[in-house]
Amino acid sequence: MNIQKMMQQAQRMQAKIAEAQSSLADKTVEASAGGGKVTVTANGTGDVLSITIDPSIVDPQDVEFLQELVLAGVKQAIEDSRKLAESEMKKATGGLNIPGMPF
Numbered sequence: 001m002n003i004q005k006m007m008q009q010a011q012r013m014q015a016k017i018a019e020a021q022s023s024l025a026d027k028t029v030e031a032s033a034g035g036g037k038v039t040v041t042a043n044g045t046g047d048v049l050s051i052t053i054d055p056s057i058v059d060p061q062d063v064e065f066l067q068e069l070v071l072a073g074v075k076q077a078i079e080d081s082r083k084l085a086e087s088e089m090k091k092a093t094g095g096l097n098i099p100g101m102p103f
Contacts, residue, residue, distance in 0.1 A: 013093055020092035024085055031076035033069045040073035042081045044088065048074055 024044030034038045037054040051070060058066065 016092040017089065020088045024088055027084060027088075029077060029080035029084055031073055031080050033072035033076065038066075038069040038073045040070075041078040042077035042080055044084045046078050046081045046085070048077060 022053070025047075028041050028046040028049065029044070030039060030041050034057060037057045039052040040048060041050045041052075042048050051073065053066070053070070
């Protein structure tokens with residue numbers, strides 16, 4: 001394989017990676033905790049976009065429970081967004097493991 005052809009392939013892969021990274025900001029994942037009483041939405045870059053809390057679980061006497069549910073939902077949404085990013089990057093690279101890439 002000649003060097004010029006390898007460089008062209010690398011440039012195409014780089015463009016696919018950039019496109020995948022750009023599209024991740026527009027994709028969302030939704031995670032819930034407490035049987036759906038707390039819902040967290042995050043984008044593919046790991047940014048938490050919204051948190052929805054069912055009013056039925058808001059108990060001023062047990063704020064700790066609500067805090068635990070919110071934290072669980074946020075952690076799950078971030079994990080799901082990482083999985084989404086990994087999946088999209090593998091598509092862009094054709095499954096190649098590229099050193100320095102977070103997947």
